[in-house]
Amino acid sequence: MKDDIVERIQKNPKFLKMVSIRNNYSIIMSILMMVVYFGYILLIAFNKPFLATKVSEGAVMSVGIPLGLGVLVFTIIITAIYVRRANTEFDAMKDDIVKEASK
Amino acid sequence: MIKLRHILGGATALLAAGFVLAAGADLGQAQKQATNWTAITMFAIFVGITLWITKWAAAKTKTAADFYTAGGGITGFQNGLAIAGDYMSAASFLGISGLVFASGFDGLIFSIGWLVGWPVITFLMAERLRNLGKFTFADVAGYRFDPGPIRSFAAMGSLVVVAFYLIAQMVGAGQLIKLLFGLEYTLAVVMVGAIMMIYVLFGGMTATTWVQIIKACMLLVGATFMALAVMFQFGFSPEAMFAKAVEVHAKHDSIMGPGALITDPVSAISVGMALMFGTAGLPHILMRFFTVPSAKEARKSVAWATTWIGYFYILTFIIGFGAITNLIPNPADYFVGGELAKGLKGGGNMAAVHLSKAVGGDLFMGFISAVAFATILAVVAGLTLSGASAVSHDLYASVWRKGKVDSATELRVSKITTVCLGVLAVLLGIIFEKQNVAFMVMLAFAVACSANFPVLFMSVLWKDCTTKGAVAGGTVGLILSVALTVVSPAVWEATLGNPKGSALFPYASPAIFSMTAAFAVIWIVSLLDRSAQAAKERALFPAQLIRSETGVGSSSASGH
Numbered sequence: 001m002k003d004d005i006v007e008r009i010q011k012n013p014k015f016l017k018m019v020s021i022r023n024n025y026s027i028i029m030s031i032l033m034m035v036v037y038f039g040y041i042l043l044i045a046f047n048k049p050f051l052a053t054k055v056s057e058g059a060v061m062s063v064g065i066p067l068g069l070g071v072l073v074f075t076i077i078i079t080a081i082y083v084r085r086a087n088t089e090f091d092a093m094k095d096d097i098v099k100e101a102s103k
Numbered sequence: 104m105i106k107l108r109h110i111l112g113g114a115t116a117l118l119a120a121g122f123v124l125a126a127g128a129d130l131g132q133a134q135k136q137a138t139n140w141t142a143i144t145m146f147a148i149f150v151g152i153t154l155w156i157t158k159w160a161a162a163k164t165k166t167a168a169d170f171y172t173a174g175g176g177i178t179g180f181q182n183g184l185a186i187a188g189d190y191m192s193a194a195s196f197l198g199i200s201g202l203v204f205a206s207g208f209d210g211l212i213f214s215i216g217w218l219v220g221w222p223v224i225t226f227l228m229a230e231r232l233r234n235l236g237k238f239t240f241a242d243v244a245g246y247r248f249d250p251g252p253i254r255s256f257a258a259m260g261s262l263v264v265v266a267f268y269l270i271a272q273m274v275g276a277g278q279l280i281k282l283l284f285g286l287e288y289t290l291a292v293v294m295v296g297a298i299m300m301i302y303v304l305f306g307g308m309t310a311t312t313w314v315q316i317i318k319a320c321m322l323l324v325g326a327t328f329m330a331l332a333v334m335f336q337f338g339f340s341p342e343a344m345f346a347k348a349v350e351v352h353a354k355h356d357s358i359m360g361p362g363a364l365i366t367d368p369v370s371a372i373s374v375g376m377a378l379m380f381g382t383a384g385l386p387h388i389l390m391r392f393f394t395v396p397s398a399k400e401a402r403k404s405v406a407w408a409t410t411w412i413g414y415f416y417i418l419t420f421i422i423g424f425g426a427i428t429n430l431i432p433n434p435a436d437y438f439v440g441g442e443l444a445k446g447l448k449g450g451g452n453m454a455a456v457h458l459s460k461a462v463g464g465d466l467f468m469g470f471i472s473a474v475a476f477a478t479i480l481a482v483v484a485g486l487t488l489s490g491a492s493a494v495s496h497d498l499y500a501s502v503w504r505k506g507k508v509d510s511a512t513e514l515r516v517s518k519i520t521t522v523c524l525g526v527l528a529v530l531l532g533i534i535f536e537k538q539n540v541a542f543m544v545m546l547a548f549a550v551a552c553s554a555n556f557p558v559l560f561m562s563v564l565w566k567d568c569t570t571k572g573a574v575a576g577g578t579v580g581l582i583l584s585v586a587l588t589v590v591s592p593a594v595w596e597a598t599l600g601n602p603k604g605s606a607l608f609p610y611a612s613p614a615i616f617s618m619t620a621a622f623a624v625i626w627i628v629s630l631l632d633r634s635a636q637a638a639k640e641r642a643l644f645p646a647q648l649i650r651s652e653t654g655v656g657s658s659s660a661s662g663h
Binding site for chain 2: 005010015019027030033034040042044045046049054059060061064065069071072073078082083087098101
């Protein structure tokens with residue numbers, strides 16, 4: 001019975017389509033996260049003076065602080081966005097495929 | 104049940120003995136003694152509640168599945184809190200706020216590093232782990248690979264990570280408790296080991312999860328209160344807080360920009376890689392994904408975990424600055440001999456604890472001290488459980504008995520392993536008392552990202568990966584990450600005492616080399632592997648893909 005389902009899912013073109021859509025999305029999101037994080041790290045490694053620049057004339061806060069806190073907030077948000085899409089759109093596609101195969 | 108009652112009685116006696124010693128050790132300093140009693144009472148309440156939960160959990164822990172994964176019945180939200188409780192160690196609470204206190208901006212670099220691994224887990228691992236795994240992450244790699252070699256390797260990778268992490272936690276626990284409660288170092292380490300063993304031994308994953316959830320809530324509430332109290336002092340204006348900090352701090356304006364933490368670009372990227380990908384290879388974290396019923400809940404758990412951990416790191420940054428503005432103007436209360444130059448009483452990691460006294464008095468400081476202790480217990484329990492599952496599920500049940508073992512026997516072996524690991528943790532804690540163990544957590548991350556992560560990643564996502572390739576690459580990553588760390592400045596010079604500049608490997612983390620080497624070896628060896636076994640493993644990939652992507656056939660009711 002189980003092998004039957006596996007075989008039917010394998011033959012369903014919707015399955016490969018779902019895998020490729022979702023994998024592309026995962027990879028794009030991962031790359032986005034890496035660009036933001038390693039971008040920040042490279043700024044620290046190569047351009048310390050920029051991060052120490054003040055946010056405005058006469059201010060004490062440096063540019064690096066809101067940018068750093070921004071990376072933290074970005075990390076939370078990008079995770080939430082992915083999970084939201086995966087739990088609604090991708091799961092619906094998956095349930096659909098599994099249902100078709102179980103018939 | 105009778106046995107449990109005996110041990111609970113023993114633990115209470117041990118705690119009581121601790122209190123007596125604490126009182127004895129501090130008779131000379133009346134003020135300090137009063138503080139200790141508050142902390143000890145609060146901690147005793149925490150231990151009492153968690154032991155009561157353990158008793159409840161023990162009644163539910165009947166099979167190996169209950170023991171390893173709480174029967175898969177934890178919700179996504181609960182698991183998210185538990186992951187946060189497992190991950191936010193005393194090192195990140197006291198360490199990061201201490202780092203911010205010492206050098207301002209630089210503290211932020213570490214907190215970011217410790218958070219960015221979570222999206223990687225979410226996007227690439229969480230769902231596949233849940234769908235392919237059962238009890239340990241070796242189940243995932245073991246789906247289509249030869250169980251003997253791959254599970255032996257995965258168990259080794261888990262145990263090495265767990266050992267380094269555990270040493271860091273135990274030594275930290277001993278030092279912290281010595282400082283906060285006035286207990287003897289050895290007694291403190293034995294107490295942590297004993298209480299943790301009771302949680303894991305009787306309550307398994309159910310008790311461990313609830314200890315982690317309670318601890319996460321306590322830590323988040325305590326840290327929120329401290330951050331709000333600090334912001335309140337400055338009328339909720341960050342600019343005013345930074346202005347005051349720059350005014351009083353010895354380094355003045357340089358605390359607003361990056362300092363000496365990251366010097367060369369190679370170290371910067373290497374540390375970044377270790378933190379980002381190491382998180383996705385920590386066995387005690389990966390194990391938490393098997394406690395939820397479905398992939399959907401697994402994703403929800405990471406979303407919640409990332410939110411809580413990220414929020415917490417923002418709080419530690421405010422707490423660090425609050426410590427600068429509150430403690431430095433009052434050297435008499437918080438600094439050794441009342442002199443700024445001699446450093447904080449109890450060392451740089453005590454910034455958050457002193458701040459809790461400054462903003463909330465002795466009672467709140469007692470609460471924060473108890474939270475710090477609870478934090479260590481929760482992390483150590485999670486580590487021990489994952490170490491025990493690697494030994495009993497991977498090595499004993501799968502490799503040695505080839506899967507022909509009933510749940511009761513496997514459960515018994517897990518419990519025996521738990522006791523062995525608990526005793527080992529206490530012994531290691533005592534042996535390493537006087538050592539500088541600051542590098543151990545970084546080493547654990549380096550091994551996790553160089554050995555566990557590449558094997559998991561390639562086995563799940565690359566169809567041509569074979570057992571030989573995975574084991575060879577993972578082993579290279581494991582050996583290289585440990586060896587390069589030993590000859591790096593943090594160990595070779597700071598711990599082993601060799602002259603400065605004599606370290607063969609000049610960088611702060613081996614990850615950029617060891618992780619790359621692991622991936623390269625997995626790739627090359629798998630491509631060269633033309634054995635019949637390899638062909639069989641490649642042929643299993645489509646079935647693995649379907650299960651990892653849809654959850655069809657995954658272990659325990661996945662709700663579909």
